[in-house]
Amino acid sequence: MKSKLSIALFLCIIVVPIMISAAYSLLYSLGLTGLLSQGWTLTYWQQVVTDGNIWISLLYSLAIALSAMGISLTAALYLSLRHKAALQQKTTAYLLFLPLGIPAVVAAFFTYQMLAPSGLLSRVSYAWGLSESAAQFPSLVNDSLAIGIVITHIILAIPYFTVLFNNIYLSENVADLEQVSNNLGSTRRQTLRVIVIPLLLKRAMASIVMFLIFVMGSYEIPLLLGVSDPRMLSPLIADKMFRFDLTDKPEAHAMLLIYLLSVIAINLFVLKRTRLYAS
Amino acid sequence: MILAVAAPVATALYMNMKKYILIFGLFLLVAACRQQDAAPVPSTWEEMVAAGSNTTVHLMMWQGDPFINSYIQQFVKPRVKELxxxxxxxxxxxxxxxxxxxMTxxxxxxxxxxxDMMWINGETFYQLxxxxxxxxxxxDRLPNAALVDWNNPFIGIDFQQPIEGYECPWGNVQMAIIYDSLLTPQPPLTMEALQQYVQENPGTFTIPNDFTGMTLLKAWLIALAGGGDALDGPFSEERYRKASALxxxxxxxxxxxxxxxxxxxxxxPATMHKxxxxxxxxxxxxxxxxxxDNKVLQQLLPPTARAFVFSSGTIQNAHYMGIAQGAPNKAGAMLVINFLLSPEAQYHKLQPAVWGDGTVLDRNRLPEEWQEKFNNVPGRTYAPQRSAIDSLALMELAPEYMIRLFDDFRKEIIEK
Known part of the structure; x- marks a missing residue:
């Protein structure tokens, strides 16, 4: 009974408000509500779909999220499997937990201070005679390759996934499975490739998907470290939503719905893949 | 599998449905009961003082400048409390x-x-x-409004729209370009000189993609359209097309x-200052x-920083205080705005060490002792004197120009 009540509460507190917001956005984007609404129209949807900005932004955000996720997971797997003993020590655990408490905007600011042409690395490079001026320092922030954005997300994600993988490794008794695999004649590489890494990734799949969605929807980090074009989803939508021309608001609502549907599609896709994998 | 999850959820929802409907109904009832009509606004100033005194006034404003915050917190707040x-x-x-x-x-x-009240500029005035x-x-209900320089078109007209008493001028400013005289001893005063400077010093110039950047583009648009009042009046597609192509x-x-x-x-601008x-x-x-001056005193810019205005002119405009249509305490808001218009508050704000914001008062309408004070405000150290740039002031254009500039800056420059 308790669990049923919890699910009902979850639906009421989380799902229902999102559904109401989505319905409101749908009505807004179809011109059926809003202070400046002039009645039913598909113009805003046509504008958003044909304009192309939302699709570029969606792909750009996905590419950034996949890059950050790929690098973070690789590094976290390496750390959690290579330095198991060190991770059990209090100091290491403390050091790993430290970045987890850093707000995104602070992390973005740190990255900016480090990597901007007037930042610390640039100054060190100038002091060592590696560059003749700030302008010569490679563009690592506000660059279209989103290097600064990816680095910031990696810094925030690696400790989290390292701790997560380490906990899964211990709770799932992966060491025993490794032992069995080795006894049956597998090499260490085979054991890692076939047993350990798939198991860790599968158990962490929910967190990985959440991280992917979190990076795709991040706002402060691309706002500080991104470029004016292309833009990640949140800055693009926020710009449309709050810009000078109030008649752009319905388009922002249409974009929000496309984003929401994309997130649901990613969730369903991963859920299906995970189940297939499990079966 | 899905049914296995969905069934208990549906059951739980069904069982709780009545309760949730009841709670939701109660919530709506409470929300409806909390809807209050704003109190009627008194007709005389004496009644206004009586109605607005001993109340709380909610002001929403940009708080990105420590000097401006300090002016409000350390000066305005205590004075309206006292008065x-x-x-x-x-x-x-x-x-x-x-x-x-x-809007929400x-x-x-x-x-x-x-x-109750908010600090707005022409852009927000147009939207509101x-x-x-x-x-x-x-x-016209504010006694100190009699001191305002209403004949100044940069104050009485906002984005080519007469303000018609829907916002009260608070300060008057003109766009200026800030530079470091150590890096640039001879700043480029014309658009041609800027073009040459930028080509000779690549990477040293940019335009913010915001209201300030668009205000600069507006000034350039006017200059390229023929200068002065070339684009005054309602928005003209034809004039915009010609000038914007250039x-x-x-x-x-x-x-x-x-x-x-x-x-x-x-x-x-904050990013640009950094x-x-x-x-x-x-x-x-x-x-x-x-x-x-303000930023040098805050040590955000070096003492070698200076400012100039292009010889083709820059936009001058005023910023205002508005009262929300649904403000619950309009009388209190009017008392505060009237105080902000007082010679005392305007003089304090005018000083570079406090804020350095231009006054909206007509000095000739002030009592003699205040005229003397206003004429002897500690001078600007780093900014050009107002008298030197007044002749280069351009009027704000109709709001549609700003909308088009925002769109076209993205299409023609950022995304190309």
Whole structure:
């Protein structure tokens, strides 16, 4: 009974408000509500779909999220499997937990201070005679390759996934499975490739998907470290939503719905893949 | 599997449905009961003082400048407390946030607003008038409004729209370009000189992709259209097309030599000030001609920072205080605004060490002792004197020009 009540509460507190917001956005984007609404129209949807900005932004955000996720997971797997003993020590655990408490905007600011042409690395490079001026320092922030954005997300994600993988490794008794695999004649590489890494990734799949969605929807980090074009989803939508021309608001609502549907599609896709994998 | 999860959820929902409907109904009832009509606004000033005294006034304003915050917190708040026992509560929020808040309140059918008054500029005034979010006309109710220089078109007209008493002028500013005289001993005073400078010093110039940047583009648009009042009056598609073609041609000639190769643009003057202080760029800009003094005193810019205005002119405009249409305490808001218009408050704000914001008062209408004070305000150290740039002031254009510039700057420059 308790669990049923919890699910009902979850639906009421989380799902229902999102559904109401989505319905409101749908009505807004179809011109059926809003202070400046002039009645039913598909113009805003046509504008958003044909304009192309939302699709570029969606792909750009996905590419950034996949890059950050790929690098973070690789590094976290390496750390959690290579330095198991060190991770059990209090100091290491403390050091790993430290970045987890850093707000995104602070992390973005740190990255900016480090990597901007007037930042610390640039100054060190100038002091060592590696560059003749700030302008010569490679563009690592506000660059279209989103290097600064990816680095910031990696810094925030690696400790989290390292701790997560380490906990899964211990709770799932992966060491025993490794032992069995080795006894049956597998090499260490085979054991890692076939047993350990798939198991860790599968158990962490929910967190990985959440991280992917979190990076795709991040706002402060691309706002500080991104470029004016292309833009990640949140800055693009926020710009449309709050810009000078109030008649752009319905388009922002249409974009929000496309984003929401994309997130649901990613969730369903991963859920299906995970189940297939499990079966 | 799905059914296995869905069944208990549906059952639980069904079992709780009645309860949730009841709770939701109660919530709506309470919300409806909380809807209050704003109190009627008294007709005489004496009644206004009586109604607005001993109350709380909620002001929403941009809080990004320590000097401005200090002016409000250390000077205005204590004075309105002393004069009227008004508790002035300040909340952070600027242009689009104010518009969004009032728009949401109206869309939700809320009659009583969360804020009483707000600091706005022409851009926000245009938006709030679109959604009928401003209370007014009210300026003729304020005794100190008699001191305002209403004949000054830069004060009485906002974005080519007469303000008609729906906002009260608070300060008057003109856009200026800020530079470091150590890096740039001879700043480029014309658009041609800027073009040459940028080509000779690549990566040192950029335009913020915000209101300030668009205000600069507006000034260039006017210059390319023939200068002065070439674009005054209602929006003209034909005049815009002709002038904007020249504008984008000019900006594109600068673009490859701009900061970051003209591929990205800073989000506003605050970022540009930092880039200037770091030596990454050679020019920042502000809609407030006195900002360079303010920023040097805050040690955000070096003492070698100076400001200039292009010989083709820059936009001069005023910023205002508005009262929300659904403000629950309009009388209190009017007492505060009337105080902000007082010679005492305007004089204090005018001093560079306090804020350095231009006054909206007509000095000739002030009592003699105040005239003397206003004429002897400690001079600006780093910004050009107002008398030197007044002749280069350009009027704000109709709001549609700003809408088009925002769109076309993205299409013609950023995304090309």
């Amino acid at each position: 009227y026992n008004i508790d002035l509560q300040v909340a952070g929020g600027q242009g689009n946030q104010i518009v969004s808040l009032l 309140e109206k869309e939700a059918g809320k009659r009583s607003s969360a804020i 008038r679109q959604i009928d979010g401003l209370y007014g006309p009210f300026t 504008l984008w041609e000019y900006v594109r000639s600068l673009q490859p030599y701009m900061w970051k190769g003209g591929k990205t643009f800073p989000d506003g 880039l200037l202080a770091n030596g990454e760029i050679h020019f920042s800009m502000s809609n407030n001609d006195g900002e360079v």
